[in-house]
Amino acid sequence: MRLIAALLLSLFLLSGQPKAGEVVVAPPGPNGVCPVCGMFVAKYPEWAAAVVFKDGHTHYFDGAKDLFKFMRDVKSFDPGHSAADIAIVAVTDYYGVKTIDARDAFFVVGSDVLGPMGHELVPLATKQDAEEFMADHKGKRILSFDQVGAELLKSLDKGGVK
Template sequence: MATPLLAQPEKDISPKERCPVCGMFVTKFPDWITQVRLTSGTVKYFDGVKDLLAFTLNPASFGMPGQTVRDIWVKDYYTLAWIDGRAAWYVVGSDVYGPMGHEFIAFGSVAAAENFRTDHKGTKVLRFDEITEPLVQSMRQGQKMR
């Protein structure tokens, strides 16, 4: 029996792709692009982790009722390598802003996340399953395009 291939993030992203949460063209900020693949196979792109999390926690709010997120990819802040969003470590409350203001900053290791938190005045380091909808919404309050 053949082993199924691990899902991989899309690397060729059209400049016409817009974030389904805020409407921003995602390729204008390539270092911040994140993406999900739904169980239907559809891929959605975002201009940062914060909007990806808002979508992932409630796809129906963004025009995708009945859809489930299958795969999540974010970029490690330091290496810009694609990493599994469910396995990443996220720094909250730092002095580093994304395209839409306050942002969850992703890392592939807890050591990198802790170093960043210390260097950039972050308030905490969280795993994916520790991030709640109220936290995401509080970070989205007053967001502005930069």
């Protein structure tokens, strides 16, 4: 009986552990708003993104697009922090609906899938998932974290991808 209980406890504990590429970020509270657009983030958990600073302070976003806008100008959105203070940058994987490290994610742009703020960068955990998503949803490009630039963000806000 003890062996069964120990095995069940082990399975329970292991199931709660993050898998490779996943990061642990507390979910946004019901009144948490995106610092970029003011939208309530908890309404859209499948699109949620976050920045966690070394001091534990966390900002939540309603999608990767606003996360990238924040990252381009941290000081204007949060004068008390800088980009150097960031410990974790997280997005929600579209297929797994799990929080993953944004710096390792692949982002599909130009697809027929819209986020809470319209045209969005769709985060995926693997290149294979991104290729599959792109084929299924008429995506235009797959980008890495470092390839997302200001012009692309402006283009997404205007309803498309250049």
